[in-house]
Amino acid sequence: xxxxxxxxxxxxxxxxxxxxxxxxxxxxxxxxxxxxxxxxxxxxxxxxxxxxxxxxxxxxxxxxxxxxxxxxxxxxxxxxxxxxxxxxxxxxxxxxxxxxxxxxxxxxxxxxxxxxxxxxxxxxxxxxxxxxxxxxxxxxxxxxxxxxxxxxxxxxxxxxxxxxxxxxxxxxxxxxxxxxxxxxxxxxxxxxxxxxxxxxxxxxxxxxxxxxxxxxxxxxxxxxxxxxxxxxxxxxxxxxxxxxxxxxxxxxxxxxxxxxxxxxxxxxxxxxxxxxxxxxxxxxxxxxxxxxxxxxxxxxxxxxxxxxxxxxxxxxxxxxxxxxxxxxxxxxxxxxxxxxxxxxxxxxxxxxxxxxxxxxxxxxxxxxxxxxxxxxxxxxxxxxxxxxxxxxxxxxxxxxxxxxxxxxxxxxxxxxxxxxxxxxxxxxxxxxxxxxxxxxxxxxxxxxxxxxxxxxxxxxxxxxxxxxxxxxxxxxxxxxxxxxxxxxxxxxxxxxxxxxxxx
Numbered sequence: 001x002x003x004x005x006x007x008x009x010x011x012x013x014x015x016x017x018x019x020x021x022x023x024x025x026x027x028x029x030x031x032x033x034x035x036x037x038x039x040x041x042x043x044x045x046x047x048x049x050x051x052x053x054x055x056x057x058x059x060x061x062x063x064x065x066x067x068x069x070x071x072x073x074x075x076x077x078x079x080x081x082x083x084x085x086x087x088x089x090x091x092x093x094x095x096x097x098x099x100x101x102x103x104x105x106x107x108x109x110x111x112x113x114x115x116x117x118x119x120x121x122x123x124x125x126x127x128x129x130x131x132x133x134x135x136x137x138x139x140x141x142x143x144x145x146x147x148x149x150x151x152x153x154x155x156x157x158x159x160x161x162x163x164x165x166x167x168x169x170x171x172x173x174x175x176x177x178x179x180x181x182x183x184x185x186x187x188x189x190x191x192x193x194x195x196x197x198x199x200x201x202x203x204x205x206x207x208x209x210x211x212x213x214x215x216x217x218x219x220x221x222x223x224x225x226x227x228x229x230x231x232x233x234x235x236x237x238x239x240x241x242x243x244x245x246x247x248x249x250x251x252x253x254x255x256x257x258x259x260x261x262x263x264x265x266x267x268x269x270x271x272x273x274x275x276x277x278x279x280x281x282x283x284x285x286x287x288x289x290x291x292x293x294x295x296x297x298x299x300x301x302x303x304x305x306x307x308x309x310x311x312x313x314x315x316x317x318x319x320x321x322x323x324x325x326x327x328x329x330x331x332x333x334x335x336x337x338x339x340x341x342x343x344x345x346x347x348x349x350x351x352x353x354x355x356x357x358x359x360x361x362x363x364x365x366x367x368x369x370x371x372x373x374x375x376x377x378x379x380x381x382x383x384x385x386x387x388x389x390x391x392x393x394x395x396x397x398x399x400x401x402x403x404x405x406x407x408x409x410x411x412x413x414x415x416x417x418x419x420x421x422x423x424x425x426x427x428x429x430x431x432x433x434x435x436x437x438x439x440x441x442x443x444x445x446x447x448x449x450x451x452x453x454x455x456x457x458x459x460x461x462x463x464x465x466x467x468x469x470x471x472x473x474x475x476x477x478x479x480x481x482x483x484x485x486x487x488x489x490x491x492x493x494x495x496x497x498x499x500x501x502x503x
Contacts, residue, residue, distance in 0.1 A: 017424035018404055021488055021503035023417065025434050026093050029068070029498040044493035047482045050126035050134075056096055056482075056491055057136060058498055059121025063105035065138055065215075067149065068096040068498075093502035094489050100149065102215035105140045117142050123232045125241070127254065135218075137241060141228040144243055146219035146254060151211040158206040219257040224250050231281040237288040244281035249293060251305075263311050264293065264303070279337050279394075285346045292342070298335035298353060302362060318349070318360045320367050330382045330391065338394035343403045344485065350406055352397035355379070357408050359420055372418050374408060390474050398483040398490075405488075409478030413494040432478055432494035436501055 032038065041062030048057050056068040072095040108117040120140055127135035133150035227245035234241045242263070243250050249264035264281075268274055277296045284290035289305040301314035322331060334354040341350045348369075349360045355375045358368040374395075378385060385391040390411075397408040405426065409415045413433070419426030430436040481492035488503040 017419060017421045017426070020419065020426040020428065021405070021417065023428060023430055023436055023490075023501050023503045024093070025436055026489070026500040026502045027096060028434065028500070029098065030496050032495070032497060038495045042496035044480060044496060044498060046121045046124045046138075047480045047491055047493055047498070048124045048126060048136075049482050049484055049491070050129075051485055053094075053484045053486050053489075055099070055126070055134060057124045057126065058493065059104065059124050059138060060496070061118070061120040063103055063107070063119030063121060063140065064101055065104045065121060065124065065136070065147070066101040067099040067134070069099040071095050071097050094484065094487060094500075096500065100213040100215065102147070102149075104138045104145055104147065105143065108142070110142075122229060125232050125234050127234060128238045137232050137234070139229050139232050139243065142222065142225060144221040144229070144232060144252075145217050146221070146257075147215055148218050149213060149215045152214045154208045154210045154212055155205050156208065157203040159204050219254070221252055221257050221260070224260045230279060231293075233281060233283040233291070235283050235288050236286050240288075242281055242283060242291060244278050244293060246277040249278065249281050249291075261309070263305070263309070265310065280340050282340055282342055285342050285344060287346060290346075292340060292349060294337035294340045294351060296336040297332060298337055300337065300340060300349060300351060300360065316362065316365050318362075318365050318368075320358070320371075330386065333386070333391055334382070339396040341397055341399055343399050344401050345403060348399075348403065350397050350399050352395050352408050354391060354393070354395075357397055357406060357418070359406065370420050372406070372416075374410060374416065385474070388474070390477075393477055394479060395477075396480050398481055400483050400488060401485045407481060407483060407490060409481055409492065411477050412473045413476045413478050415478050415481055415490075415492055417490070430501065432492050432497070432499045436499075 030042070041060065043061045044058050045061050046057075046059035049055070050057075054070045058066045058068075060066070072093075104121060105119040107119045109115070110117060118141060121138055122141065123137075123139050125137045127137060127146070129135065131150075133148050136147050136149070138145050138147060221243070225243065225245040225248065227247055229243055229245050231244040232241060239254060241252050241254065243252065243260075244264075247265065247267040248262055250260040251263045252260045264278070266276065266278060275297075279294050279296055281291060281293040284292070290302065291305070292300055292302050294300045297319075299317060299319035302316040302318070303311045304315045305311070307313070307315065322335075337351050337353050339352045342348070343350065347362060349362060351358045351360065351368075352374075355373065355378070357372040357374050359370040361369050382391060395409050397406060399406050404421045404424075405417055405419055407415060407417045412431070414429055414431055417426070417428045417430065431438055476494070478492055478494055481490060483490055489500065490502075491498060491500050493499075
């Protein structure tokens, strides 16, 4: 089967496509009221589920990290009778509650380069848990921090061990006690304190049953990137992670903050020869020696850490060559990959550029196995999008835990959920609101390569509206979203609001 001619190539374990999911609103945190102005520092800039799906972390432009925990999970020690008594259903949707928040980064100023360093959180990555404590990495443009969040029992001073009825004759005793001279001319009182040691006033500290969540910065990984950090990714070995900026990828050990190893360097000897930059980097979910990074030219390189210390050569290159005669001024801009994600099984890589969502098989580098047109309706408007800088927006993407569906964001606070199993025609457009199906876009008849958005019938007649007549708002964009690792649940950010949906 030719992957470029196929409608949708195989990407899931099932032989027949699953039925489309019925998405429903679950929760919202930080919902805005009508007309409420959003503060810049409150806009969410990163979302990440942990591996268990029981915790969710968000970062914002104000440098804060907010943690949420799942509340609908029953503990292992609850037996079947208890579940039946509470009429528990396996279809019950996941519910989260606010857990804690902390200030991860503060604004800084680089005096050598006269450069302001924003506190905005670019990425959050969960690390392995230990001793009932949560660990995570957060980064802004220059500095990565390793955080430990743990419950600490509250300690307080209960009583003082002094009995006011004792030592009533302390005054006369002190007047008659002997004072011994010291060789240096000083003196000391051998009978101090009056009444002996029991008369010392000492606090008694007791530990309450109450507990507080305390976030403590364990490590700070700084001064390793000359350019803005765009990615952080944990290794499956639980000991190392990578950080990437425009020109370099560094390998770190979690326990060593003052040393890192540069494993990828694409900086040319002469910066005038620079034609390509790194846009995203990700470790393989199970192979600790494998990682991938994407570039501004729309290519993905697969690397093997066993090859050499400095990975100048890739083991595989994934790219799709443009059709002859289609090149324009915007070709390289819209080809730049803004995000890549490995599927949970490590077999596929999902990439997002400005116009499309592509699914790649790491065993087949001839081209993507599936391409989904996300912003095809915007092609006639590229000049306007370039003028207002919207063409440089970086949309993220995510895959379901079973690998049967993918999702990505768009404008007007819309996001799309797409089926990628053989023969699937699933293409759902949802709005980040309490009524996600309010602006449902009709599905295309053919799922392949124009799966979602033939929202304008002919490009020349593009009016910036979908098939239902709703105008697209380019000032509201859904850039960040995450799929629950084991369930059909999606968390997405619309400005300062965190919306959650389930199916």
